[in-house]
Amino acid sequence: MSTNLRLGVMGCANIAWRSMLPALRKAEGWRLAAVASRTPDKAQRFADAFGAEAVVGYEHLLERDDIDAIYMPLPTGLHREWVAKALGARKHLLVEKSFAEDDSVTRELLAQAQAAGVCVIENYLFVHHAQTQAIREVIQEGAIGDLLLLRTTFSFPPLSSDNFRYQRELGGGALLDAGGYTAMLCQEFLGKPDIQRCDAHRDHEPCQFPPGRSAEGDAEPSFRRGRLGQGEEVRRMKSELKVLSSWLEWDPKTGVDLAGATTLRNSLGVVAQCYFGFHSYYQCLAEFLGTRGKLSTGRIFTAPPDLTPSLVLDRQSGREERTLPADNQYRNMWRHFRDCILAGDYEPGYQAIELQADLLTRIRTYAHGG
Numbered sequence: 334m335s336t337n338l339r340l341g342v343m344g345c346a347n348i349a350w351r352s353m354l355p356a357l358r359k360a361e362g363w364r365l366a367a368v369a370s371r372t373p374d375k376a377q378r379f380a381d382a383f384g385a386e387a388v389v390g391y392e393h394l395l396e397r398d399d400i401d402a403i404y405m406p407l408p409t410g411l412h413r414e415w416v417a418k419a420l421g422a423r424k425h426l427l428v429e430k431s432f433a434e435d436d437s438v439t440r441e442l443l444a445q446a447q448a449a450g451v452c453v454i455e456n457y458l459f460v461h462h463a464q465t466q467a468i469r470e471v472i473q474e475g476a477i478g479d480l481l482l483l484r485t486t487f488s489f490p491p492l493s494s495d496n497f498r499y500q501r502e503l504g505g506g507a508l509l510d511a512g513g514y515t516a517m518l519c520q521e522f523l524g525k526p527d528i529q530r531c532d533a534h535r536d537h538e539p540c541q542f543p544p545g546r547s548a549e550g551d552a553e554p555s556f557r558r559g560r561l562g563q564g565e566e567v568r569r570m571k572s573e574l575k576v577l578s579s580w581l582e583w584d585p586k587t588g589v590d591l592a593g594a595t596t597l598r599n600s601l602g603v604v605a606q607c608y609f610g611f612h613s614y615y616q617c618l619a620e621f622l623g624t625r626g627k628l629s630t631g632r633i634f635t636a637p638p639d640l641t642p643s644l645v646l647d648r649q650s651g652r653e654e655r656t657l658p659a660d661n662q663y664r665n666m667w668r669h670f671r672d673c674i675l676a677g678d679y680e681p682g683y684q685a686i687e688l689q690a691d692l693l694t695r696i697r698t699y700a701h702g703g
Contacts, residue, residue, distance in 0.1 A: 337364040338671055339401045341394045341424075342385075343415060345375040346406035348429065353404065354383045356638070356663030362671050369394035391415060395422040402452075402674065405429060408497040409504030413438050416453075420445045425452040427670050430517075431509040431693065432686050439690035443683050452679045454670050455686045457517045459634045461669055462662040464642040465521065467655075468621065468628065472522075476646060477623030483605040485518050486616040487511040487634055488592070498611060499587045506589035507610050508581060508697055514634045515607035516595075516692050518619060523574055523599040524688070572692040573600055579699035582610070595696045625649070636662065 340363055342349055357363055369388040370376035380387035388394045394403070395418055402425035407415060409431045416433075419426055420442065432455045433439040446453045459465055472480055488511060497503045498510055574597045581590040592610025608616075620629040626648035636642055638661040646653045673682060 337362055338425075338674060339364050339366045339399055341366055341388075341397065341400040341403050342368040342379070343391050343394055343403050343405045343419070344407040345370045345372075345379050346429070349404070349406045350379065350382075352663045353406070353667075354379070356661055357383075357667055359661065359664045360667035360671070363667060366399055367394055367397060392418070395419055395424065400424060402427065402670070406456075408500075409434055409509050410497075410500075410502055412504070413442070416442050417445060420449045420451060420453075423449050423451055425670075425674050427454050427456055427666070429456050431455075431504070431513045431689075433690060434504050434509065435697075436687070436690040436694040439687060443687060446679070446683065450679075452670070452674045452682060453686065454666075454673065454682045455689065456666060457514070457689075458662040458666050459514070459636070460517065460521060461665040462636055463660040464630065464633065464636060464644075464657055467644060467657055468619075468630065469522070471628055471644065471646065471655075472621060472623075476626060476648075477621060477628050478625030480522070480603055480621060480623050482620075482622040483519060483522055483603070484607075484618075484620040484622070485515045485605070485633070486608045486618050487514045488608065488610040488613040489615045491612050499584075499589055501588040505587070507592050508590055508693060511609035511611070512593055512595075512607070512696070513689070513693060515609050516696065517689055518633065519574060519597055519605040519607065520572065520685075520688055520692065522621070523597065523603050523605055524572065572688045572695075574598070574605075574692055576692075576695050576699045577604075579696045581697070581700040590700075593696075593700065595699075597692075636660070638663070 340357070342354070345368065354365070357365060365383055365385040367386040367388045368376055368379040368383065369391050371390065373389050376387035376389055379385070394400065403419050404427045405415060405419065406429045412428060412433050416426065416428060433442060443453070471477070492498060498505045577596040577598055579593070579595040581593040584591050591612055594608045597605040617634050618629065618631050619633040620627060626646060629645045630642060632640060632642055639659055641659050642657045644655045644657065646655065673679065
C-alpha cells in the first residue's frame, strides 16, 4: 500500500461535492484517484473539480487496482448490492448513513467485511467534531451532576419531491436519515456509563466503573455467536438501549416515514427523547439535563467548518455560554478513516455499525406494533 491511500468515490452525491471532497484536500495521507457515476457528465464534472479520473459505472471503479478505499455516498437502498461488491473487491469502505435498511442486512455485510479483512466506517460525522468531545468533558467534570435526560431533535422543512429520501426503494424515510443522527447521539452518551453518573459528593470528578461493567453491575453489550450462510460465523451485537416508545408518521403516497419520535432508556435509568422529520422548522439540537444543571447546543449534527459552536450551561448560579473553536468534522472523518485502516483495528467500526442498526430496527419494529 502506498504512503497516500488511494481513494475512489462511488456516486456523485451532493454531500461529496459540497463537503466531503473539499475536506479531503485538507486531510493528510489521501489521494483521490477516481470518481465514478452512472452518468458520464456527472463523473467528469467531479473529476475536473477535484483532480481525479472520471469512471463511468460503479463496477469499473471496483475493477481498478489503484484504489485502496471507497467512499460511498449512495442512498441506503443501494448499499446491500454495492457494499457487498466493494467488499468482494477487498476495498476499505466509508459508507454514508444509514449503512443498511435493517439489522439482518447489516450483519450479513459485516460478516463479509470480517472475512475480507477490510475497514468499514459509517459516516456519522458529528461524532468526530470537537463539540461532541467538549460536551462529553463537561458532563465528565460533573458540571450538570448526574445525567438524567437527553433530548434531541433533528428536523428540517420539506425537500424536493424527487429527493431520494421520499423513495422507498432507495431506503428513504426519516428514521434512516434524520432519525439515525438522533439514535447515534444516544448511543454515544447513553451507551457509555462513565459519562452518565458522577459522585454527588465530589464536584468535577467523573465516576469510574470497572471495565466491562455498568454502574448497576450489568455487563456491557457483547457479541453473541450465531450462524450465517454456509456455516459462516457472524457476531450479533445488541444495543443496551431499551425502546420505551416509538412512533412513525407514514406518507401513504410515497410509503416512507416522514417523521418520528422515540423514547429510550439505558441500564442506568437515563432516558432519551428523540424527534426527527422532514416537514418542520429546522432544528438540530441536543439538551442534557442533570441533577444540578442543563447543557444545550443548537447545532449538534451539521456544524459547518467555519462555525464556532456555543454550549449553554444553565445552573442554579446562573447561565454560562461557552464558545468553542471552529472544527472541520469532514476532515476529521478522513483522518479517522485513514488511521483505522493503517492501524488494522476494524472492530470498533463494525461494532458501532451493528449497534446502530440494531437500535434503528427496534425503533421501527416498536412503531409497527412489534
